[in-house]
Amino acid sequence: MFALRTRLAGVVALVALGAAGCGGDPAPSTAPPTPAASESPGRQVGSGPSSSQAAAPSAGSTAGAAAGQPVKHAFPVQGKASYARTHHDYPASDIMAACGLTAVSPVDGTVLEVTRTDTYQAKVNDGATRGGLSVNILGGDGIRYYMSHFSTIDQGIEAGTPVKAGQPVAKVGRTGDASACHIHFGISPACQKTTDWWTRRGAIWPWSYLDAWKAGTEKSPVADVEQWQQQHGCPTKPLVNP
Template sequence: MCQRSQHGSAGTGYSCQDGPVRLLRTLSGLTVIAVCLAGCGGNSGVGSASATPQFVEPAATSAAAAPEPSSVAPSLPAATSPSASASATPSATPSASAASALTATKKVKYVFPVKASNVDWHTTHSKYKATDIFADCGESVVATTSGVVLEVSLKDVYVKGSPDGPNNGGLSVSLLGDDGVRFYGSHLSKVQPGIKKGVRVKAGQLLGKVGHTGNANNVCHLHYGISPPCAKVGDWKVRRGVVWPYSYLASWRKGGSKSPVAEVAAWKRSHNCKA
């Protein structure tokens, strides 16, 4: 039986003198301890794994397992958003400069300028760098490569013994190739109808016939010169030839495609178009 008791200045309290009451209190305390040990899975091994999660802080688990929203958001839209795809589209289309570069590196077709089975040509030439291609009069003279006609001479006004000048070539055709090089052929007996300044031709197209007009010493041949198109027209000293054509002709005769572009460009840089 519990009764209220007085403990001096310490205040009042309850004092339980009854034995059964004490026993009940003791049993209650033991029950609480047992429940705690079973739930906490202590060192004694009591408890199961399924009970463990109820003692783990849920907030701490979420923070540790889930990525920060700010670290994920920037990467996903960049990879999946329509604007990112749209911005990538132009790069797949070649730019104008890229297209120009592709055109510049495209292989150029070259053709031997005299279409005949029996031809010969010299490795050198008198006074300046050119070549005389010997063939029968009347053999076909064709365009070395595709390009545009720059100059055409349709009359032979050369006077024997006169100083060197633009009339030396007699009938002639000058062509600016698509590779930027000028190709010149003279002493023709005939210029093909329709071949005139500004006309576009393709590689192998008929330009005229082999002859001996101008200062040809009455020998059938094609005077052949390679040069940069400095003044394009009128600059006969450059037009008649500034680099040796022999090795290029040898390549083209065998169906090769050796290009004079680099050598012609080098001459232009070093001579400033002064022959």
Template sequence: MSSRFSRRRRARVAYPVLLLLAPVLAAGCSAPPSAAPNSGGWVGPTAPATAGQPATPTASPAPTASPAPTAARASASASPTRAGLRHVFPVRASNVDYHPTHSAYPGTDIFADCGEPVVAVTDGTILEVSRVDRFDRRGPLGPNNGGLSVSLLGDDGVRYYGSHLSAITAGIDVGDRVRAGQQVGRVGRTGNANNVCHVHFGISPACTGRGDWWIRRGVVWPARYLDSWRRDGNREPAAEVGAWRRKHGCPKAPTAGGEAG
């Protein structure tokens, strides 16, 4: 009986002592290291201690940022009929003029001094380049009348064509990407230009993309778009060109006029 009483008494005495010692014991213990930020809760391994120095935790490696998309990838992902593209006047010259109409088919002759820069109307990809003047008055009429020429498929889905050039800019080749205002050639009088310095300018859908000169020369009247671009406007021909194609398709031969500008 006395033995059990003694054990109970010692236990009651021990509890206050432990409570008094708790703050001292806590002060002598290190808190566990917290997880490194952005580490997913993982803490790097402890580096071995050197002589006279305590071991230190090794920092976890910093996460690697994903590379930013390159301009090429961004361009490749863009819609081929992207709306809101910038459009510019196709000839960069102070002394320039053009007819609102043409001969037997929609198109425009833009008159400027030979050698003045001809530029891409909008962002796009070069479809055709003719660096040799193969025009012959004896025929065939049509395919070679443009002389030196460039056609561009704009990112708006519209084909833009300029011919009678005196030169094609070096480095401009089929498949190249160009930006609005980038020089692609110079005003000239090759092909059937009748010795008059000008650029024949045509707007059309890219039906076959190559060789369809009777479509490439122009299917919608360019003048109202040229009027806008000359005033730094941005009137877009994509809707009119799309409507023309839905109505006419892609004719397999010329339907009016035998000559291409």
């Protein structure tokens, strides 16, 4: 009997000792672990604008106007004009119109650059001066619109001047490398804004947009320009005949 009691006391002591040892370690949690914050490529966790705070578009971006207003477009000539669906060497449109007709801004935007002096020389044939008198506009949609060969440019049209679609900016002419009165019209990404004449002169075909604007229908070239830039970036030299 004494031996039985001794064995039972030993078992009780061992159970008590084991319970004390387990009590020193924290019990495993049954709750699932909190997931770590995820990180999207190119963005640090917790940084950048929230979904309710869109970043303001910078000049040259293809985002909409900063004020959130729709960007309007207009056919570049007041009066009778025609244009082909092709152009030599690179995408652009020659809008044929009588000398002296009023040329207007094709978009709501800001003037980037104005050339008031015709320095083109045929024997040199420099692409940078081939347009003669020209106006270069950054649209509120982030797209660059270039028009050239003007006879005169209106007073008050200078770099930094805000313009509205349909606002007069110049008169049709044939300065630069032009044998007949017309407007050379090019649409391109902003890229270097003023110095990259090889992109400024035209990157996408404008005729479908000219068709729409002439008919009074709004049509944006943003998607077309974005696709072109995804393929070509901002070239540092002409892609075709300079």
